[in-house]
Amino acid sequence: MKHRGTWSKKERSLRSQLHRLVATADGFVHGSVIEMARVCGNPRCKCALKGEKHVSLYLGQTRKRKTRMKYIPKGWEARIRRWELNYRKASDLLEEISDDGWSKLSARKE
Numbered sequence: 001m002k003h004r005g006t007w008s009k010k011e012r013s014l015r016s017q018l019h020r021l022v023a024t025a026d027g028f029v030h031g032s033v034i035e036m037a038r039v040c041g042n043p044r045c046k047c048a049l050k051g052e053k054h055v056s057l058y059l060g061q062t063r064k065r066k067t068r069m070k071y072i073p074k075g076w077e078a079r080i081r082r083w084e085l086n087y088r089k090a091s092d093l094l095e096e097i098s099d100d101g102w103s104k105l106s107a108r109k110e
């Protein structure tokens, strides 16, 4: 790659971490896992009798100021939490690479 020689050691490391993450992660999802507790309406259920509400997980995603929610089935919780973490890691790495771009602009360095 032509520009590789001009990258700092830090930038090379960030790019390689991001590259590895994108190449190996089993998924990415932008959003946050939200717990919602509710009562089901059955007067004889434990939620009504003991106040033990039913807890469901949702993935909440805000884009262009709009929030959407998607129910997460039990068997998908671990996967979605992992994908969410992957997204956050990739996003943080890209943000750090962007900081380098900002510094280069400040220093007028290509």
Ligand SMILES: [Zn+2]
Residues within 6 Å of the ligand: 039, 040, 041, 042, 045, 046, 047, 048, 054
């Ligand atoms: Zn209930």
